[in-house]
Amino acid sequence: MGQKNQIIEGGIYFLTLTVVDWVDVFTRPVYKHIIIDSLKFCQKEKGLVIYAWCLMSNHLHLIAAGKENINLSDILRDFKKFTSKRIVKSILEENESRRSWMLNRFEFAGRYDTKIKNYKFWKKGNEAKELISNSFTQQKLDYVHGNPVAAEIVDSPEQYIYSSARNYAGQKGLIEIEFIE
Numbered sequence: 001m002g003q004k005n006q007i008i009e010g011g012i013y014f015l016t017l018t019v020v021d022w023v024d025v026f027t028r029p030v031y032k033h034i035i036i037d038s039l040k041f042c043q044k045e046k047g048l049v050i051y052a053w054c055l056m057s058n059h060l061h062l063i064a065a066g067k068e069n070i071n072l073s074d075i076l077r078d079f080k081k082f083t084s085k086r087i088v089k090s091i092l093e094e095n096e097s098r099r100s101w102m103l104n105r106f107e108f109a110g111r112y113d114t115k116i117k118n119y120k121f122w123k124k125g126n127e128a129k130e131l132i133s134n135s136f137t138q139q140k141l142d143y144v145h146g147n148p149v150a151a152e153i154v155d156s157p158e159q160y161i162y163s164s165a166r167n168y169a170g171q172k173g174l175i176e177i178e179f180i181e
Contacts, residue, residue, distance in 0.1 A: 007073045007128050012051065014140040015062040016127040020109040020120055023102055024057040030094060031087055032162055035060060036174050038083050046075045051180045052144045054163040061144045076126055084121035137180060
């Protein structure tokens with residue numbers, strides 16, 4: 001990872017994980033739930049701390065950290081590797097009308113990357129921005145939760161179930177989070 005977006009242990013980060021070519025994969029619940037289940041697994045088994053999240057049609061925003069002595073970069077690497085394989089497998093198994101088109105995009109994206117065997121699902125990097133001030137943290141929290149409103153999916157952030165905005169509004173969310181203080 002370049003110096004610009006380097007993740008340092010102990011920090012809390014605003015992250016964006018983007019599907020290659022901005023392919024709208026997360027329009028079907030089966031793919032959304034792979035992400036949700038994987039985030040929960042990373043929380044329970046890998047030391048991921050989630051402060052905020054929002055899953056859009058082609059990207060995932062997180063405000064997250066690794067627990068003490070746990071490298072967030074390692075968690076994200078494993079998360080992306082697992083979800084990439086699991087989502088491609090689901091695309092192959094599901095009754096997916098966009099199967100050929102999506103797999104073609106993912107194959108093309110990985111064609112010249114020696115680390116990729118068949119399909120590249122996630123773009124390289126995470127656009128990591130360390131949250132270093134209260135105002136920057138609040139700006140990113142508002143941005144994460146405001147994403148579905150800006151996309152005109154919902155009228156207010158807490159209406160969107162694939163986000164931690166519900167947690168912050170005092171409702172039950174799909175994923176347990178730690179609140180930013």
